[in-house]
Amino acid sequence: MIHKITSLTTFQNMEFSEKFLEWVESRSSTYKNGISVMGSNIRFFLNKEEPLFLIFDEFHLKDIDNAPSRYAKWKVFCVGISNLKGHFQIIYLKTMTSGHEQIGSLAIKVGVKNATDLIKANGVLYSRLAGAVADKCASNGDAIDFLKSQGLPVIYDLRHLVDKLNSLGHVDFILGHLLQHSFSKSTYMDKIKSIKTVVERTVPQQLQARYENELSAIQYFLRNIFKTFPERIESVNSELFESMGSSIGGTLYDAASEAFQKYKELENVEEAIIFMATLTTVVIQKKHKNLVDVYNLLEDQGPNDRGEKRHHSNAGLDGPSRRGSNEISWESPGFIQ
Structure with a gap:
């Protein structure tokens, strides 16, 4: 499935390492449900002694051109972890078409619980988790109740x-x-x-x-x-997360519209879900890399909280680091042990 994505116009000037391509493909068993878990993204926060919160939202895409009308409408549910300054990493997503399945309250609760369990597995990060930020709409109600039961208050985005x-x-x-x-x-x-x-x-x-x-x-x-x-x-x-959602939606729309025209097998809804979940994972990791690049440059303007310069050799991110003008290589995507 990954070769279908890397051949699209959106990615034509990028080169992906075999390591990253293998990492994307290794999640294929969950893509069939539209799910991707990016646990090693939380390494971004391991060496930052600061408060953290969960943030989650559902991003709506424009109807995808060239997709069969019964499932041209897609949504992406994302759960991220953020510090108070708004720097965040998405660690869980579910990409789904309303022509096949709704992302309802149960799916949202499952996603939030999975993300919370992922953080809880690392005691250091969980001890820094103060709560969550979300839209307090009805569909988020079960997830909000779950977080409250864990002693994690939820602030309205x-x-x-x-x-x-x-x-x-x-x-x-x-x-x-x-x-x-x-x-x-x-x-x-x-x-x-x-x-x-x-x-x-x-x-x-x-x-x-x-x-x-x-x-x-x-x-x-x-x-x-x-x-x-x-x-x-x-x-x-939490403003950056909302802006990121709009950016993700735009990139997914362009790439998916081309793919549905190019690959007739995507007329099968199961194939389309696997493709869109894979595509969303790649897009999110690329955009995370761009955010980290900017963050590192800003940090270099002065000392960080420990009075030291940041080391860029290992950003702790399942994302790319630029080696040349058009080449993107991807850091080791292993999960936190």
Whole structure:
């Protein structure tokens, strides 16, 4: 299946190492269900002593040109792990067409649980996991309840929260103001209490319970952080993940539209699911590499938290490192032991 992807126009100027191609193919048993687990991506955070959170969302693709109409519509459900600055790695995905299967609440819960178990297997990373950020829509409800049962509060993704409140005729400034500021261990409770006062005075009565629930989630999220981490932390940023979703969707659309025209065997829905899951894995790893390149360059502008320069020889990523203008080689994709 991988040769179908590497021959597409989207990838025509890239060379992939045999090691990476073997890594992609090694997941073929799960691709038939549209699933890919990229556990070694979490190595990106191993040497960073900072708070982490899960982040998950469903990205909707435009209807794929040239695909049979009954399954031209596709979705990608992604679970990532992020730090508070918004640097993240996707570690689980499910790619599916609504013409074959819906990505419903059960599938979302399974994906979130699998990602959580993956992190839990590494005690160091799990000890840094403060909670999660997600759209609190009905389809995410079971996953949110599962996380809460694990002692992991879920904060409403700010972009989705603003959109939801807009749909209810309310413009939010309060929670946006709160989440975009730094927090101090000694004063964060005072800040939350002062925000509650603002809510009582300014928010319509019918929305106050929604705000109270969200403030409670933020409070427990910060409490988990300050159990382990220093006196002050930066704001919670999930914006990059949402932007990444749009970028992934655009690249998948272009590549898949060409593939459905080029490969008639993709008219079989099972073959199409395997292809799209494989394609999504390749696209995500490529985009992760681009993000890490930028991150490393920014880190080089000054010392990191330990006062040292980052070492680029092993970024801890299941992704490519550029050797030449058009060549991409891929680091060892092994899972954390």
